[in-house]
Amino acid sequence: MEKIEKTDAEWRAQLSDLAYKVTRKHATERAHSHDNFPKEDGVFHCICCDTPLFEQDTKFESGTGWPSFYTPIDAENVGEQEDRKFFMRRTEVHCNACEAHLGHVFPDGPAPTGLRYCINGVALNFKADN
Numbered sequence: 001m002e003k004i005e006k007t008d009a010e011w012r013a014q015l016s017d018l019a020y021k022v023t024r025k026h027a028t029e030r031a032h033s034h035d036n037f038p039k040e041d042g043v044f045h046c047i048c049c050d051t052p053l054f055e056q057d058t059k060f061e062s063g064t065g066w067p068s069f070y071t072p073i074d075a076e077n078v079g080e081q082e083d084r085k086f087f088m089r090r091t092e093v094h095c096n097a098c099e100a101h102l103g104h105v106f107p108d109g110p111a112p113t114g115l116r117y118c119i120n121g122v123a124l125n126f127k128a129d130n
Helices: 008-014 017-025
Strands: 042-046 052-055 078-083 090-095 101-106 116-119 124-128
Touching: 008 017, 017 101, 052 116
Parallel strands: none
Antiparallel strands: 042 052, 042 124, 078 090, 090 101, 101 116
16 A cells, blocks of 8 residues: 655645544544434545545444444555553554544444444545445
């Protein structure tokens, strides 16, 4: 996968303030701030670099207040790393193309994977199938 690199100033110019804070500075958006995602078929892309990340048919209602998916569209598109902030041990997920922070993955999701990719909605851009 080709890596996408930009300066901090370029990211700031491209993204909204909240998208910049979440994707580039590893913040978390407020729960339930993106409960209006479309229900039609399509793909959720990285807001920073447009890499396809999750398909609509892998999205599920987790009750957490953040968009949740049980698997990425391609395992190579979503990277993982250990996150020990706030005295917790979690697995952070990021876009492998541009290193944008997306959210975290937890082992309490539905079949078939048992995983819950808990993603900041502001890190995603939905594109409907046409």
